[in-house]
Amino acid sequence: QVQLVESGGGVVQPGRSLRLSCAASGFSFSDYALHWVRQAPGKGLEWVAVLSSDGSVKYHADSVRGRFTVSRDNSKNTLFLQMNSLRPDDTAVYYCAREVAPDGYNHGDFGYWGQGTLVTVSS
């Protein structure tokens, strides 16, 4: 079955960096676009970034553009989120989510979600 397992979260000081990973299994990883979506404690969902199946097309939300970068390694079935210049308002559970359609494109249809990894930005 489809599995997405995030890792790399933790407590980090403002201004520092963190790299999240999302290990995928149970489907043909290189056929799907993948997203990062975050949820601040007690708050709603916020889309963060998307990367096409071949890594050629990526979009980032305005709130993270220039600080966060999404990437993937199709040989290792893994999605990454490099987070630099972290701020307290980046504190959230970060989910990776897979598109529904296996065409490699970004449609904004979040078919499967991982369980998330918590990032806390605090001094």
Place this chain on the structure above:
Amino acid sequence: DIQMTQSPSSLSASVGDRVTITCRASQSLTRYLNWYQQQPGKAPKVLILAASRLQTGVPSRFSGGGSGTDFSLTISSLQPEDFATYYCQQSYLTPWTFGRGTTVEIK
């Protein structure tokens, strides 16, 4: 960015009740509107895509409707496992945006 407004923000209902949640977009989405359910402490789960397309494995008591700027999610007969928070999300234009959620609580 497209703004998504859900109402109500929370509601109390009993098992067996019919419940409707509404979602309004700041511009027309045609039918590019999705619904997700999030149970406490868990990841969201997709219920409905493209306004009314029920996803595999989702019980038929869930239904979605609407087009343009106004959409709805209906649970025809609320079950204990349906007490959760529900989010609408537009898939019309990047950046993808969500409503603030509707929490369905036990009366």
